[in-house]
Amino acid sequence: RSNQAWGRYWDGASLVQQARGQWFNAASSLVAFSSRKPEDKEKVQKFHRLIVRLMSLLYGTALWTLSGTFFDVIDEDGIEDSAILFMES
Secondary structure, eight states, X not given: OHHHHHHHHHHHHHHHHHHHHHHHHHHHHHHHTSOOOGGGHHHHHXXXXXXXXXXXXXXXXXXXXXXXXXXXXXXXXXSOHHHHHHHHX
16 A cells, blocks of 8 residues: 555656646746847846746645645736735635
8 A cells, every 4th residue: 555655646746847847848938939129128028027926826826735835936026916816815
C-alpha cells in the first residue's frame, strides 16, 4: 500500500510541475509575441506586469487548492479592484 501511495504522490507532484511549466510557457509566449513598437512600450510593459501577476495568482491558487496552505503571490498592483473582488468571492 505504501508503494502505491508513494507512486500516486509522485504522479500528483509531477502533474503540478507539468502544469506550472505549461503556464510558464504560456506567459513566456505572451511576453515574447508582444508588440515591439516604441509607441506601445508603456502599454506593453503594463501588460507584461499584469500577465506575471495573474500567473502568480493562478499558480498560488492551484497550490492552495491542492494543499490548503496559502502561498505568497506577487502583489495585486495593476489588477482591477472588481477582478480582485470576484476572485475573493
